[in-house]
Amino acid sequence: MPDSPMAPPRSFLWSRRVFLALLAAFVLTPVYVMVSSSLKPLADVTGRFRWLPSELTIRPYIDIWSTVPLADYFVNSLIVAGAATVCSVVVAVFAAYAVSRHEFRGKRVFTVTVLSTQMLPGILFLLPLFLMYVNIGNATGIALFGSRGGLILTYLTFSLPFSIWMLIGYFDSVPRDLDEAALVDGCGPLGALFRVVVPAAVPGIVAVAVYAFMTAWGEVLFASVMTNDTTRTLAVGLQGYSTLNDVYWNQIMAASLVVSVPVVAGFLLLQRYLVAGLTAGAVK
Amino acid sequence: MTTTALKEPVRETSPGAARAPRRRPGRIRRLSLPYLLLLPALLLELLVHLVPMAIGIVMSFKELTQFYIRDWGTAPWSGLDNYRVSVDFDAPVGKALLQSFGVTVGFTLLSVALCWLIGTAAAVFMQDTFRGRGLLRALFLVPYALPVYTAVITWVFMFQHDNGLVNHVLHDQLHLTGEPSFWLIGDNSFYALLTVSVWKGWPFAFLIVTAGLQNIPRELYEAAALDGAGTWQQIRRITLPSLRPVNQVLVLVLFLWTFNDFNTPFVLFGRAAPEAADLISVHIYQASFVTWNFGTGSAMSVLLLLFLLVVTGGYLLLTSRGRRTSDA
Secondary structure, three states, X not given: OOOOOOXXXXXXXXXXXXXXXXXXHXXXXXXXXXXXXXXXXXXXXXXXXXXXXXXXXXXXXXXXXXHOOHHHHHHHHHHHHHHHHHHHHHHHHHHHHHHHHOOOOOHHHHHHHHHHHOOOOXXXXXXHHHHHHHHHHHHHOOOOOEOHHHHHHXXXXXXXXXXXXXXXXXXXXOOHHHHHHHHHOOOOHHHHHHHHHHHHOHHHHHXXXXXXXXXXXXXXXXXXXXXXXXOOOHHHHHHHHEOOOOEOHHHHHHHHHHHHHHHHHHHHHHHHHHHHHHHHHHOO | OHHHHHHHHHHHOOOOOOHHHHHHHHHHHHHHHHHHHHHHHHHHHHHHHHHHHHHHHHHOOEOOOXXXXXXXXXXXXXXXXXXXXXXXXXXXXXXXXXXXXXHHHHHHHHHHHHHHHHXXXXXXXXXXXXXXXXXXXXXXXXXXXXXXXXXXXXHHHHOOOOOOHHHHHHHHHOOOOOOOOOOOOOOOHHXXXXXXXXXXXXXXXXXXXXXXHOOOOHHHHHHHHHOOOOHXXXXXXXXXXXXXXXXXXXXHHHHHHHHOOOHHHHHHHOOOOOHHHOOHHHHHHHHHHHOOOHHHHHHHHHHHHHHHHHHHHHHHHHHHHHHHHHHO
């Protein structure tokens, strides 16, 4: 194992090679299908499956924007996921700071309650939330149902429990002396938070932001119930490529790729922070 | 540290009528500050999770059909009727729920076991540095990073009867099946769902175990190596036992996520899942939004919650007792 004086035996090296190769094939096959099919003409994806395109075409990447209003869905998803991420991170930073740095009554109750909401099945509060949003809309005129606001509100709470939990661990790893020194220097508690603790915990905050964005970007259940034609997000909008006669698989794959690239790229760029955040917060 | 220690006694030893009123607001502010910081999180949790949960429990005792949705408060009370319908396993509704529950339990156990196994094996194999490790690690995280619906849509394409990759490989290229199979309807749909779920879920286990491995002290391995333990023995004697606390949390989280998963089956099969892959979340969704009978749907959700509470509680009790005896 790490730096062990003995070299690993051949049996270990061979099992590792075989296992990782098989696993890579399993992981990569759908990715290959997605990429290669997005460059095929329609005939290639309606007939028998072929590993290689009969000809390479970028037609699907042009057509996706006109077959369904993909740009609108994209903007909706971007607004919803972006706003949910920003709000979730801000709220989580405050809460995690309180738990990490202050003693107060009900601290344990708070952390346990927040964490346990993470285990609730989404279906349990889908129906009541649906009715609540409809009724709030009827009573006050604030449109939550069908609006981006309602979706933002819902999504930001989805990532909140895990974000708070991870940030508590991260803040705990920032030495207390640092913010105590800031307090002595005349910063208020909030000054200490923003000038000392937050800058020291940037990797954790980035990790939490990535997680929150991914959660909002990929959610299907609430998006399918709580959006209408103008607020539809990608999660629901992508199903528009399957018309009754022809399923435009090449366009679906092209659209899937376009939709995935921003999140996957962001995730892979920032994954080291996520691993570091998990090490500090979750598995300690 | 020292400055605060110096300041404290000064404050305590200087009582005075003029100081007291100034001190109190400060102390109140200091006491209420944590609560102020928590307030946004608390309000949001209340609004989106706890209040709806309470409403859901109330709804499960009401006869809440489409006529009452506009103003659900006026729906008549129905006592335990919704629960009676849900657990009457001789009638169609209860029978379907029981069948869905069984499928979900089987699916969850298999999926969690496979995700854990693959994730742990990959993390342990990739603990040592070797050429291409960084690239491989990034690659392995792709299924986790992909938005669920794009990943699952790709699998839907691969599982197509006429133009999918799976049938092309199994039937046309390897000649394993006499006829091309249907994967998204009928009994095969269970395996299709399991495959997609494992493909999507194992990188999370990989991520957590990788993080957990970094907390194992190096000296343990060095000591074991000095004692003559080979690589396999080190994995069995040090790595796996050290991962126990991580695994306890990981398995629980995987279990809850898989059991409650809605996105994967919903995108894979659409609104009506085949019987063999009818996971409980989609089943309740179907029972509520297709028939517009929210009362029964809520009763089913509450039963689901109770089940998860019992399982989670039992699991935590068992694992913490296990930990205590292993410490002793």
